Amino acid sequence: MSGEDSGIHGPPKGEEWSMENEHGIVPRRPRVVIVGSGFAGLQAALHLADRPVDVLLIDRRNHHTFQPLLYQVALAALSPGDIAQPIRSIFRNRRNVEVLMDEVVGIDTTAKSVHLRSSATMPYDYLILATGSTHSYFGHDAWEPYAPGLKTVEDAIEIRRRILLAFELAERQALEHGSHPPLNFVVIGGGPTGVELAGAISDISRLYMREDFRHIDPSKAHVIVVEGAPRILASYPEDLSRKATEELHHLGVEVRNNAQVTDVQPGYVMANGQKIESVVTLWAAGVQASPLGKMLGAEMDKKGTIFVDPYLNPAGHPDVFVCGDLANVTENGHRIPGVAQPAMQMGTHAAKEILADLGGKPRAPFHYFDKGDMATIGRHSAVADVKWPFHAHMSGLPAWMAWLTIHIYFLIGFRNRIIVLLHWIWMYFALSVGPRLITGSQKLPGWAKLIGAESNPDEKWLDPNSPGAVETPPS
């Protein structure tokens, strides 16, 4: 029976959910397995908490990450713990929700079970897949070690390491030799993440660190956004894209549109046949869905997102729901974007459909309630395409105030909200940022070439624990 047949699902007619034990066949509560504790999975689990189901929430990490603020960890404005929350602690008092740190590596829809990396198998009556997306280097995975992307807390710490290290190495070089290579920071991709990273690098160099060095002038750092499309923030209305460009120029950020990146190497990027020297290159250009679609054997688009019907079910699987960045959902001919709001709404909707089944009620199709999009540019500017409770295009300080309020509101954990708010107030007035820690390796890809030094081929030039780390530099 598919989601479009009758709209009513659950155990076969006249039967209860049941299990066999020493007392024979006894009734039991349906088991919902949720894979992924990001925005979608977390909402689904919260909605099913204290309901007549047993929930197993599986994530390969032990924490939920508030990805929209990752760039602030990468730029040392916030600590990882401010924007991430242990999943177990979120469900401490929700007795019907069990949390398991493990990775799903296979799905058997016939046996109705998921296989875990630990080799365990977990049965389900309903399965919610919400494993999100990751970076895509468009077939150039070799670029990853030289241009890390931002998706996890580990990525943010690695980016923080590289950016802060670039200033430290420049100071050392200037102290020893009187000059240093240009501090060019190249951000590939002018979507919201690229724009936010670029604005924040400009802030940290122009404002927060300007008094901290004796031999270099951090404000001379040059941030370049390289965008392949004719404009940055291509998914936003044109006037907001223009505003964002103006705001970035105001912060000293150079925006190169229509620039196709053809190579990324340690110390430089090639775009439109031109070499751009770079002490730190960051990747904010593309995403692809997590590989769960392949495991499910469902129909997918070329980015690996799973096509689902209006009930969020892949074809032929009314007991499987796909939510968030992993889902390819179309409404009124428009693809619903892979951002936090739809992910949260899909998670809630999947939970509601399961509860409707259990109550013998028909399922309702998913409808995305679009409240709009926003992106920050530096410490007190943003652009916002507001769609609710009114329609407006906002920019500058008012948009930034709206951004700030919304991000504080949606952060998980009361402690995090208070701490983040206090950090921001402190940063705003004291012009000082938080945890500027360099952890791990003290090597920067390409630095040796930029200063004209021979690098030692046996040297471990990246922290082996860093994402994309390699043991020896390429020849």
Ligand SMILES: Cc1cc2nc3c(=O)[nH]c(=O)nc-3n(C[C@H](O)[C@H](O)[C@H](O)COP(=O)(O)OP(=O)(O)OC[C@H]3O[C@@H](n4cnc5c(N)ncnc54)[C@H](O)[C@@H]3O)c2cc1C
């Ligand atoms: C840097 C950055 C900034 C962003 N800024 C914004 C913003 O300002 N506004 C906005 O609306 N959106 C923003 N987004 C997008 C938004 O964060 C995503 O759309 C949203 O997180 C998607 O939610 P999700 O639940 O589908 O996946 P995610 O939140 O990515 O969660 C997926 C979860 O699944 C887990 N997982 C993955 N594979 C497995 C597996 N095999 N087994 C077990 N667990 C697994 C992961 O560990 C993760 O916890 C941003 C994204 C990034 C990366």
